[in-house]
Amino acid sequence: MFRFTFAILLFFVPLLLVARSEEGSKIFPYQINQVTLDNGLKIFSVPFPSPGIVAYYTVVRTGSRNEIEPGLSGFAHFFEHMMFRGTEKYDKDKYNEILKLMGADNNAFTTDDYTAYHTLASSAELETIMDIESDRFMNLKYSEEDFKTEAGAILGEYNKSFSSPFMTIYEKLRETAYEKHTYKHTTMGFLKDILDMPNQYEYSLKFFDRWYRPENCAVIVVGDFDQKKLVELAHKYYGNWKRGSFTLNLPLDPPQKKEKIVNLTWKAKTLPILAIGYHGPAFSTTEVEMPTMDLISQIVFAPTSPLYNKLVVEKQLVEFIEGSQGDSRDPGLFMIFTRIKDPKNISLVRDEIYSALEEIKNKPVTDEKLSTIKSYLKYNFAMGLNNADAVASKLSHYYQLTGDPESMNKVYALYEKITPDDIMKVAKKYFTKENRTVVTLVEEGTK
Amino acid sequence: MKTLKILLIAFLFAGIIMTNINCAKGPEISELYQADSPLITFRVELKAGSINDPKGKEGLNALTSLTIGQGGTKDLTYQEVLDKLYPWAASINPQVDKEVSVFVGEVHKDNLDGFYQIFSDLLLHPRFDESDFNRSKDLLLNHLKNTLRGTDDENLGKQALNFFMFENHPYRTTEVGTVQGLQSITLDDVKEYYKRVYTKDNLKFGIAGGYPKSLLDRIKEDFGKLPSGKLAEITLTEPAPIQKMEILFVEKPARGTAISMGFPIKLTRQNKDYYALMLANSYFGEHRTFNGVLMNRLRGDRGLNYGTYSYIEHWVQDGHLRFQLPHTPRRHQYFSIWIRPVQPENAHFAIRNTMFELKKLVEDGLTEEQFEATRKFLINYSKLWVQTSSRRLGYQMDSEFYGSKFFIDEIEKELKALKLADVNNAIKKYLNAENIKVAVVANDAASLKEAMFNNAPSPIKYSSPVSQKILDEDKIIEVFPLDINKEKSKLVKVEELFEK
Numbered sequence: 001m002f003r004f005t006f007a008i009l010l011f012f013v014p015l016l017l018v019a020r021s022e023e024g025s026k027i028f029p030y031q032i033n034q035v036t037l038d039n040g041l042k043i044f045s046v047p048f049p050s051p052g053i054v055a056y057y058t059v060v061r062t063g064s065r066n067e068i069e070p071g072l073s074g075f076a077h078f079f080e081h082m083m084f085r086g087t088e089k090y091d092k093d094k095y096n097e098i099l100k101l102m103g104a105d106n107n108a109f110t111t112d113d114y115t116a117y118h119t120l121a122s123s124a125e126l127e128t129i130m131d132i133e134s135d136r137f138m139n140l141k142y143s144e145e146d147f148k149t150e151a152g153a154i155l156g157e158y159n160k161s162f163s164s165p166f167m168t169i170y171e172k173l174r175e176t177a178y179e180k181h182t183y184k185h186t187t188m189g190f191l192k193d194i195l196d197m198p199n200q201y202e203y204s205l206k207f208f209d210r211w212y213r214p215e216n217c218a219v220i221v222v223g224d225f226d227q228k229k230l231v232e233l234a235h236k237y238y239g240n241w242k243r244g245s246f247t248l249n250l251p252l253d254p255p256q257k258k259e260k261i262v263n264l265t266w267k268a269k270t271l272p273i274l275a276i277g278y279h280g281p282a283f284s285t286t287e288v289e290m291p292t293m294d295l296i297s298q299i300v301f302a303p304t305s306p307l308y309n310k311l312v313v314e315k316q317l318v319e320f321i322e323g324s325q326g327d328s329r330d331p332g333l334f335m336i337f338t339r340i341k342d343p344k345n346i347s348l349v350r351d352e353i354y355s356a357l358e359e360i361k362n363k364p365v366t367d368e369k370l371s372t373i374k375s376y377l378k379y380n381f382a383m384g385l386n387n388a389d390a391v392a393s394k395l396s397h398y399y400q401l402t403g404d405p406e407s408m409n410k411v412y413a414l415y416e417k418i419t420p421d422d423i424m425k426v427a428k429k430y431f432t433k434e435n436r437t438v439v440t441l442v443e444e445g446t447k
Numbered sequence: 448m449k450t451l452k453i454l455l456i457a458f459l460f461a462g463i464i465m466t467n468i469n470c471a472k473g474p475e476i477s478e479l480y481q482a483d484s485p486l487i488t489f490r491v492e493l494k495a496g497s498i499n500d501p502k503g504k505e506g507l508n509a510l511t512s513l514t515i516g517q518g519g520t521k522d523l524t525y526q527e528v529l530d531k532l533y534p535w536a537a538s539i540n541p542q543v544d545k546e547v548s549v550f551v552g553e554v555h556k557d558n559l560d561g562f563y564q565i566f567s568d569l570l571l572h573p574r575f576d577e578s579d580f581n582r583s584k585d586l587l588l589n590h591l592k593n594t595l596r597g598t599d600d601e602n603l604g605k606q607a608l609n610f611f612m613f614e615n616h617p618y619r620t621t622e623v624g625t626v627q628g629l630q631s632i633t634l635d636d637v638k639e640y641y642k643r644v645y646t647k648d649n650l651k652f653g654i655a656g657g658y659p660k661s662l663l664d665r666i667k668e669d670f671g672k673l674p675s676g677k678l679a680e681i682t683l684t685e686p687a688p689i690q691k692m693e694i695l696f697v698e699k700p701a702r703g704t705a706i707s708m709g710f711p712i713k714l715t716r717q718n719k720d721y722y723a724l725m726l727a728n729s730y731f732g733e734h735r736t737f738n739g740v741l742m743n744r745l746r747g748d749r750g751l752n753y754g755t756y757s758y759i760e761h762w763v764q765d766g767h768l769r770f771q772l773p774h775t776p777r778r779h780q781y782f783s784i785w786i787r788p789v790q791p792e793n794a795h796f797a798i799r800n801t802m803f804e805l806k807k808l809v810e811d812g813l814t815e816e817q818f819e820a821t822r823k824f825l826i827n828y829s830k831l832w833v834q835t836s837s838r839r840l841g842y843q844m845d846s847e848f849y850g851s852k853f854f855i856d857e858i859e860k861e862l863k864a865l866k867l868a869d870v871n872n873a874i875k876k877y878l879n880a881e882n883i884k885v886a887v888v889a890n891d892a893a894s895l896k897e898a899m900f901n902n903a904p905s906p907i908k909y910s911s912p913v914s915q916k917i918l919d920e921d922k923i924i925e926v927f928p929l930d931i932n933k934e935k936s937k938l939v940k941v942e943e944l945f946e947k
Contacts, residue, residue, distance in 0.1 A: 049483075050834070084737070092747075096737045100820055103827020105769060107735070120831055148911030152750020159703030159788040160753050163600040198911045267700035269597030269941070271589060303529040313526050316582050319589060341585060372534045379536035379555050386486055387834040443597075 027381065027412035032395070032405055035231050039241050040215030043234045044395060044405055046222045048388050054223035055392035056119045056129050058137065061400050062211040063113045064187040065329065066248060069203075071196065073182075074154070074189015077110040078197055079207050081150050083117065084108075085142035087135050092146075098132055105389075110187050113329045114400035120389050123224045127233055133219075134237035137212055144201045151197040158194055165266045165273055166337070169441045173275045176260050177333055177437040180251035213244030220395050220405075223388035250330065253279070259433050264441040271319065272343045272446070274350060276336040277437040278430050283327040283401045285410035290327070292418050292426040293334055297324040298373045299365055299423070300356050301336070307356040311338070317345050321353075327401055334430065343446045350438070357431040364420035374415065473667030474647045477847060479655035479840045487559055488837040489552035489566055490653035490774065492844055495644050496546040497624060498617040498681045504632050505947075506587060506624020509543045511637045511644075513583040516541030516550055519574030520565065528565055537562050539569065543622050544761075544775040547848070551774075553837060556657055563662065567669050570650075573641065580634045587623045588630070591945045595621075596699070600788060600888045603697065604705040607886035607944060611695040612711060612781060616686050620945075627947040647673040653844050655836040683779050686711040689882040691932040692802075694899065698892035699941035703752075703788025706798060708885040711781045712759065712877045716849045722861035723873035724759050730821040731808050732757025732784065735769045738824060740804055741784065748917050749907065751797050753787045759877075770832045773841025776848035782878060791890060795898055795905035798885065799927040806880035812871030822862050829858045881930060888941075896938050902928060 035043045063076050086092035099106050104121035119129050161167045171186050178184035188194070219238070221230060256279055281289040300307055301323040311318045323336035340349050385391050395405040477490075493512075500507045516539055519525040532539070535558040540551045550570065554562040595603050606621050613619045620628070650673065652666050689710050714721055732739040734756045737747065741755040760780040765772040784805070789797045813821070833839040833855055846854045889895050898905065906925045 053831070053834070092737075097820070100736075100738045100824045103824045103830070105828065105831050107769065120834075122827060145911065145913060148909075149748070149750040149913060152910065153746050153753055156703070156746070156750070156752035156754075156787060156789065159790070160601060160705075162702055163705070163788065164598045166598075266597070269593050271593050302533060304533045309526050313529075313578070313582070316578070316585065319586060339589075341589070375534035376536050379534070379558070383486055383536055383553065383555055386836075389834065 026409040027378075028408055029385070030391070033227055035234065037214065037234060037238060039239070039243050041234075041238050041241060042218040042399075042403075043231065044218055044220045044399065045225070045227060045230055046391060046395065047225070047227070048222050048391055050223040050388040052123055052224055053388055054121065054123045054126055054129075054221060054225050055388040056121070056126070056133070057220040057392045057396050058117045058133055059218050059220060059396045059400055060115045060211060061113070061216050061403070063111045063115055064185060064189070065112050065182050065250070066211060067182050067185070067189070068248065068250065071193055072200065072203060073185040073193045074187070074197070075200070075203070075207055076115055077187050077189065078151070078154050079204060080108045080110045080115050080117075081153060082142055082147065082204060083136055083140060085140070085146050085150065087139040087141050089135050089139065090132055095132055095136070098128060102128060104129075112183060112187060114396070116393075116396050118389070118392065126221075126225055126230070130233045130237045134241070137217070138241050140208060140212070147201045147204060148198040151194075154194055154197060158188055158191060161188060165270050165441050168266070169264060169273050169275045169337075169439050170335075172262055172264060173277045173335065173437060173439045174333065176262050176439065177256070177277045177279065179253050181253045181330060182250065183328070183330065183332070210244060210246040214238065214241040215243050218399050220392050220399065222392040222395065252330070255279075256435050256437075260437040262437075262439045264439060265444040265446075266441055267444050270441070270443050272340045272346055272443075273441045274336075274338050274340060274346060275439045275441075276350070276353065278334045278432075278435050280325045280332050280334045280430050282329060282331045285402060285407045285414070288414050288418055288422050289426055290325070291411055291414045292422050293325045293430070294377075295370070295373055295415070295418055295423060296360060296427060297334075298376065299360060299369065302373075302376070304372070305356070307352060311349060311352060317341060317349055323353075327397070329401060343442055346440060346442075357427065361424055361427045361431065365423055366420075370418075370420070377415065473669075473671035474673070475651045476663060476666060477651060477653040477840070477844050478663070479653075479836060479843060480658070481655065481836055482657050484656040484836055485556045486836065487554050487556055487562075487656035487658050488654070488840055489550070490655075490837070490840055490844060491550040491570060492651045492653060492774070493548040493550075493645065494546070494649045494651070495678055496544050496548055497620055497622050498545050498683075499644065499678065500620070500624055500628065503628065504624075504636060505620045505628025507628070507632055507636055507640050508548060508644075509623040510580075510583055510587055510629060510632055511640045512541045512543050512548045512550075513587065514575065514580050514637055515569055515573045515641070517583060518569065518579035519576055520568035521572035521574060522568065523565070524574065524576065525579050528569070531561065531565055535562060539566060542774070544777070545618050545622060546777055547774070549774050551837065559658065559662070563665070567666075570645065571669060571673065575634060575638055575641075577634055580637060584629060584632065588626060590623060591621065591626050591629070595945065596941045600699075600701050600703070600705040601785075603699075603941070603944075604707040604886050604888045605785070607695055607697050607888065608707040608709060608783065608884060610944065611693070611884050611886055612709060613686055616684055616779070617681055618683075618777075618779065625945055625947050642674075643676070644678060645673065646676040647671060648675055648677040651844065651847075653840050655840040686779070689884055690935060691881060691930045692883055692885060692936075693932045694885045694887060694896070694936040696892035696896045696936070696938040697886065697888045697941055697944065698938060699888060699890070701788075701888055701890045704791050704794035704890070704895070705788045705888040706786040706794065706885065707783060708786075708798075708801070708883055709781050709783030710879075710883050711779060714759065714877055715778065715780050716760075716845070716851055716854060716857075719861070720869075720873045720876065721759070722858065723865055723869040724877055725858070726818070726821050726825060726862060726865065727808070727813065727870050727874045727878075728757055728759045728782075729825050730813055730817055731804075734758070734762065734764070734771075738821070740808070741801065744804055745786070745797060745800055749800070749909075749913065751793055751800070751907070752789045755784065755786045755797075755801065757784045758782070765838070770838070773838055773845055776845045790908075791895075792908050794887065794889060794895055795903075796907040796925060798887075798899075799905060799924050799929060802880055802883075802929060803924050803927050805878070809874060809878050809880050812874050813867065815867050818867045818870055822865065826859050826862050829855055892938050896936070899929065899931060900933055900936075902931075
């Protein structure tokens, strides 16, 4: 099977907004219940029409951002793997057996800022899920041998991912753009650190002790469940979890003062890829800068933009183009990626991108355009709320950014306030030459 | 053992009505009505796929599909279509396979009227602009020449296995054809193919969500205007029998070694044995779970790679979900094992380890306990596959293709009736550990070929010690004999694949 995508851009747009929003009303159409246990663990829950099904997320506000020690990049992701290695009560085989018998879909993922463990299963299994999940978050136990074996799986994951030049160029873009901040490395981590992972058993214990603490986590439950029972079970299974005390001191990057340029080659067949990064703001529920970057992403790079029309549809110089900045807790990177059909057009395409970004600095966007974008964001959000797992995933994203999933409603309110002047102001501030990092990748031997 | 709680996912889609309307006037319509759903899904299925590509024009079906699905209408250019769809966040995705091609559309019901107009116009009155054609052709050619050959080793391995397994069979080419086939296609070829193949007799319209019933009449009316004519069914020849282990080594620059292996099986969802083999396969290699033997032995015990899984039919993951992408039905299916990239020095061992486990499965089958646990798992797990109306509609239309009852319901019914002996008999009947084709994508394929041809010992290299039990088993696996058919095995440069 080969599946085409109508607009590749759609896959890169950060999750935003909601349908049916009136001025002043909340964008998320469901009620979010919140309970905080004495140890600081938050339980967020949303009743959702998925009869007999519940989505259960445990979100740890720790990702590759927290990998502050040199030589230990990729550890948050590695640790996510170790969380499946069992406890004294439920060793890994028993844990898997329980999941198998309940017919659950169970997995985890790690990002720059957080790690999420998720289960989709029958509502009747809620207590069992809470039992096995709370147990591993409080009592994880694995041998050094298991730890070293799992390091092999990480290397395998690196190998599968890095057969794509997109991973290589993405890694290089971040490594070059950031000087000190941990966003310098991807969630996967640098290869040299992955190769050294088997030697870091002791650090793994420290990592668990630091971050897998109730005040740094939330449980998110969406679907068909009884709220009263959920709260009772939360006290029963998570009540004894002890708070931690570690404080993260992140090295922040000074403002970039000079454009950075890197050229890469790829040994196998590939079309040229161009990646451009601009340092941008952090996620905020009070400042308009980050939501403005989201609008700029749509104005300049959406399939309706003049740039897209010129490069993809009319001149057909590139296979696709997309540009956006994902939400992040610390100042992130607005990243532009495009695959160019002919190496001789790399400079031409690059200059077209610069020119489109220059244009929005001085030419106010029309009200009609703004209205169209807001409509897109509204429906894009609404259409994403089509199953319990997707809703839980969305709540997780907004919880980890601020500690409160209600932040999505606040961000929507900010979108409503953005003016054409804001867009020009933010574009002038961030889309400058000295704030830019450019990485190109071409097939080896390309002239 | 923990007591299993009874799963009560009684009516995931309470209030849904599944129907199939056969009407003399318009195309067949597959309905999944859900009054409360604001999301409307269209799935228009064309009963034509890459097997319908004319000789020398391999890729014509895919290129026509893409030129239509990502093109303009009689009234709107492609860019104007994009401009219209954007504020609705609506999508239209063509997907092509061997036997069917599908156009999937999704929209919020607020925008249904406008969306239907564009969606139907794309299919009924495609613009066929030269520029849409050129853009689509470039995309497909680059997919073969650059993406598959240079930047996606896992899918390269799968496509290489397909090519190798179905060498003299209509399934031989990729779903998007071949490089030379695509290069030879003109816009006139596409127009002619559209005229000949996109008839009301070859199309089926699927619809899900809270749509107004009046829309059905409009669909029948509009699509009823398409010309009549049914494509003659392509006869599927039997794939050539496999003699011992036949290996296709694909040489290209690569960090890890990607491996896919398998053989055709005479089994589809139409057969009762399907469900018995489905259970055996879930036990052996359920996709991306730690239930599977392969996942536990190769990754869990040895850290060889990210995962190893097995399948009893063509299987593509649906985006980020770990479930199968629906709506890719095929009359001929195959059993396959996907070994995700391993370190090159462990490739030979990984193949041996996999064959060692396959042999055990074939010889020993499942125990009563393994059978019961897997049955419980599958009955519950399969209910999670239809969490969205689009996926449910896809499975519904698959069932119609196979002429069977709704697949998800059948799983529960058939699994509940199964006995252990049914499963172990199905394993013996359909699987084997001798005659199998293997595709290996490797940086130094020549050295691996030599080592495998010589049946050289292949001790696994660990970065850290493992238990004595595993080391003892490794001693058996590292010399596990692979009966390789050297005459039928070959080494090719990646550039040679998908050329014609």
